[in-house]
Amino acid sequence: MTLKRVLLKPITLCVLLGLSSSAFANVVINIPSEVDVLAANGQEAEIEGGLFSSTKSLTLPDGENQIVFRYNPVFKQGNDQTTVTTDAIITKFTASDTELNFDLPKYRNADLARDFDRNPNWKLVDENGNTIEVKQDKLLKPGVQLGRNYDQESVAYNKTGGVAAIAPATAAVATTATVEASAAAPQMPANSQYKTTEEQMLHYWYEKADKETKQRFLQSIIQAK
Structure with missing residues (x-):
């Protein structure tokens, strides 16, 4: 199973933010x-x-x-x-x-x-x-x-x-690492396959995660369907 064609859902973004938060804050x-x-x-x-x-x-x-x-x-x-x-x-x-x-x-x-x-x-x-x-x-x-x-x-x-x-x-530091995570993600080129910055960040953090985290992430998407 790959993540490339999974539609973004609210739970998906929540997991993404959880990953970015634990990585920085x-x-x-x-x-x-x-x-x-x-x-x-x-x-x-x-x-x-x-x-x-x-x-x-x-x-x-x-x-x-x-x-x-x-x-x-x-x-x-x-x-x-x-x-x-x-x-x-x-x-x-x-x-x-x-x-x-x-x-x-x-x-x-x-x-x-x-x-x-x-x-x-x-x-x-x-x-x-x-x-x-x-x-x-x-x-x-x-x-x-x-x-x-x-x-x-x-x-x-x-x-x-x-x-x-x-x-x-x-004072300029965000209360969570969301802003830092956005800055850390590579810039999206004009011909990128990603439609939004959120989608790009999702793929970026997915590739950064370990095997167990990826499995839990995919399971949460399946359960949300």
Whole structure:
């Protein structure tokens, strides 16, 4: 069986992106349900896992990264639930080839949780239990908070040189390796057999994969028919 005449399907592109991500990006942040990651490296955060998924994560390249997040703990009060929405935190850190988890304070009730804005005592912990050094600040905006553009706000923050600011070169790195994968693929000549860049990338990464990955890839296409 060959891949040359297989039609591109959504699952095909998902596998392609998975291959490119694993090839380039080596820092994975697991995101608990009470955390909203709002931006990463001056761009919209590309969260893996659906809205109602029990497991969500963000894949970033090795080195210095910046994320914007908000802590939203939920508390039961009788038959009702109360969600405490904190200020947006902008933070930078440096890590490579690791999996990170949020270590967040545990509050007994909503009133106590509101202290997070005054004392944002949280950590990023790697897979070995080591605390990653972070620099953090508030990403504040006066007035109405609806419809905020956190990626643009973080870019503007970086220009101020704040404690959690990153250099423009760092901010230009994609939150996943999709852009890098596109650049790595050979340029498509005018008379190419491929109809789109996505199709070309699919063939490119297929040839890069090992035998077992190719077999799983082809099986996923067969099952999708």
